[in-house]
Amino acid sequence: MTIWTTPLGRRAVLKGSTAALATLAMPAIVRGAEPAPIKVGVLQPVTGALAMDGEYGRTGAEFAIAAVNAAGGIKSLGGAKLEMVFGDARSNPEAGTQEVERMQGEGVVAVVGGFASGICLAASQTAARYDLPYLVDVGVSDQIVQRGLKNTFRFGPGFGVCTRSALDNLARINEAAGKPAKTVVLVHEDGLFGSGLAKVMQAELPKLGFEILDTIPVPTPSRDLSNVVLRLRSLNPDIVMPSTYYGETVLLARTMQQQRVRPKAVYGVLNGAASNMRFVKEFPEAADKIMDCNHWYDPRKAGAQALLKAVADAGKGWNYNLPMNYSCVGLLADALERAGSTDRAKVIDALAASTWADHVMPYGPTKFVDGQNQGAAPVSLQVQNGAIRVVYPEAFSDAKAIFPVRS
Numbered sequence: 001m002t003i004w005t006t007p008l009g010r011r012a013v014l015k016g017s018t019a020a021l022a023t024l025a026m027p028a029i030v031r032g033a034e035p036a037p038i039k040v041g042v043l044q045p046v047t048g049a050l051a052m053d054g055e056y057g058r059t060g061a062e063f064a065i066a067a068v069n070a071a072g073g074i075k076s077l078g079g080a081k082l083e084m085v086f087g088d089a090r091s092n093p094e095a096g097t098q099e100v101e102r103m104q105g106e107g108v109v110a111v112v113g114g115f116a117s118g119i120c121l122a123a124s125q126t127a128a129r130y131d132l133p134y135l136v137d138v139g140v141s142d143q144i145v146q147r148g149l150k151n152t153f154r155f156g157p158g159f160g161v162c163t164r165s166a167l168d169n170l171a172r173i174n175e176a177a178g179k180p181a182k183t184v185v186l187v188h189e190d191g192l193f194g195s196g197l198a199k200v201m202q203a204e205l206p207k208l209g210f211e212i213l214d215t216i217p218v219p220t221p222s223r224d225l226s227n228v229v230l231r232l233r234s235l236n237p238d239i240v241m242p243s244t245y246y247g248e249t250v251l252l253a254r255t256m257q258q259q260r261v262r263p264k265a266v267y268g269v270l271n272g273a274a275s276n277m278r279f280v281k282e283f284p285e286a287a288d289k290i291m292d293c294n295h296w297y298d299p300r301k302a303g304a305q306a307l308l309k310a311v312a313d314a315g316k317g318w319n320y321n322l323p324m325n326y327s328c329v330g331l332l333a334d335a336l337e338r339a340g341s342t343d344r345a346k347v348i349d350a351l352a353a354s355t356w357a358d359h360v361m362p363y364g365p366t367k368f369v370d371g372q373n374q375g376a377a378p379v380s381l382q383v384q385n386g387a388i389r390v391v392y393p394e395a396f397s398d399a400k401a402i403f404p405v406r407s
Contacts, residue, residue: 037083038074038342040065040332041103041111042325043123048091049221052246053115053272053321057137058086060325061112063307068333076340082333089114093122100126109342110135112328115321117141117192124152131344133335133351135328138295138321140270141192145371151344153351153368155328156295156361157376159193159270163200166269166293169380169392170239171208173401180404181238181264184210187228187252188243190217197243197269213237222248229255238264238404242271249273253286264404268292275381275388276319284386289405291382291391295320297360299390299398304360327359331366334358362396 042061044054065082073079085108087099096119103111110133114120120139127134128149136144136154140162145154157165174181186201188194198215205212213235216228225248232240240256240263242249250273253266266274266289273279274292297304297320307326311318335350336342357365364375380392382401389399 035073035078035080037081038077038336039085039106039108040082040329041085041087041100041106041108042329043087043089043096043099043103043111043113043119044325045089045091045096045115045119047088049247050091050116050245052278053138053319054089054091056317056319056321057113057115057325059311059316060322060327061329063310063322064326064329064333068329074333074336076337077342082329087111089116089119089123091116091119093118096120096123097126099123100132104130104132108132109336109344110332110347112332113137113325114139117144117196120144121192124149127151131348133332133344133347135332135351137324137328139193141196143192149371150352151348152371153373154371155331155359155366155373155376156324157378158372159197160200161376162270162293162378163197163204165378166267166380167201167204167208169293170267173380173392173403176401177403179209180407182209182211183213183235183237184239184241185213185232185235185237186215186241186243187232188215188217189220189245189248191220193270194243201241201243201269210239218244218248218252220245220248222251225251225255226259228252229259229261232256232263233259233261236263240266241269242266242274243269245272246276246279247272250279250283250286253279253290254283257286262406264406266290266405268294270294270378274383277388278317278319280383280386280388287383289383289402291380291401291403293378293380295324296362296379296381296388296390297323298362298396300396301360303358307360323360327361330359331356362390 044057046054069081073081089096112135117139120136124134140159142158188198268274271292274290275294280287334356339346339350354366367374382391390397391401
């Protein structure tokens with residue numbers, strides 16, 4: 001399936017997103033017979049509980065493929081175009097592995113995406129059996145890059161880096177406000193992602209002077225969090241720290257609003273809703289002033305702003321998954337360019353040696369150590385006046401943190 005058969009408008013894609021990845025490819029299409037397209041596997045959960053996140057990821061990959069192709073394809077391979085082979089992980093690891101098997105059969109050069117840690121963990125393991133390069137977009141479990149798999153690369157930060165950055169940022173924001181917050185309750189999803197985060201935070205928060213009053217796991221999906229909010233009311237923490245997917249955070253925030261549970265701050269870590277414009281638009285009062293430390297685009301980069309506009313012009317929503325997958329496909333295109341081959345071993349070598357910096361994230365140049373991008377880092381965000389602002393670190397911020405929200 002090519003980008004032009006997707007719901008994206010050709011004009012919108014060409015107008016906006018070409019700028020960010022234009023340096024990856026030739027400015028003109030090679031005359032004569034066009035080389036065969038290069039098949040790129042894109043794996044996302046577009047059905048099931050994680051469908052919304054998967055759609056954002058798919059959209060990011062679509063825009064990137066369109067941008068590379070519009071700029072002339074892969075120069076070192078005669079201007080070969082990228083062609084998406086899409087797989088629906090259906091929000092579970094088993095379906096993800098099935099789709100990787102299918103993509104392998106269809107001759108993809110690599111697989112990008114996965115979103116959830118469990119899906120990425122299983123899908124990359126399957127890809128390893130075929131020496132098939134696998135680029136993780138979001139999956140934050142550090143296990144993903146701790147298995148010694150030569151085929152697996154993660155462009156974004158893992159939850160170890162994210163959690164340490166989130167807590168350091170929180171401590172600095174609290175200190176700047178005179179340390180009004182002393183107690184915390186953790187609310188986390190009970191899977192690989194949330195449980196791993198909670199374990200790190202339980203170890204690190206006391207070192208920064210915070211007392212953890214309770215740690216509450218919640219399943220995905222959850223239909224009712226009244227009991228969780230009743231527990232929060234009884235404990236009355238200064239800060240509630242949710243690390244859950246979109247539906248559970250929205251439910252938690254709305255239930256807190258209904259039951260008038262108002263801590264000094266809600267500070268998410270890799271939260272599925274607090275960095276999602278859908279939440280801000282649909283439930284502005286519940287979302288207002290919520291903070292999060294998460295993946296986000298770099299608002300200072302022209303390419304990021306061009307992509308943001310192109311996505312808006314196409315009538316699409318925006319979440320961090322989108323610029324991350326856009327960047328992951330760009331990273332793969334850069335590796336193909338330098339490899340000058342679709343041979344999997346050569347592509348893996350090119351990815352491992354990557355110094356790519358033309359992405360739209362607030363990262364330094366790409367540098368992989370044992371499959372983990374050392375240039376990747378999260379930022380702290382806050383919902384302010386109907387927009388999501390970067391509030392820390394100051395080098396990337398476009399607003400000051402409002403903290404504490406209540407005295």
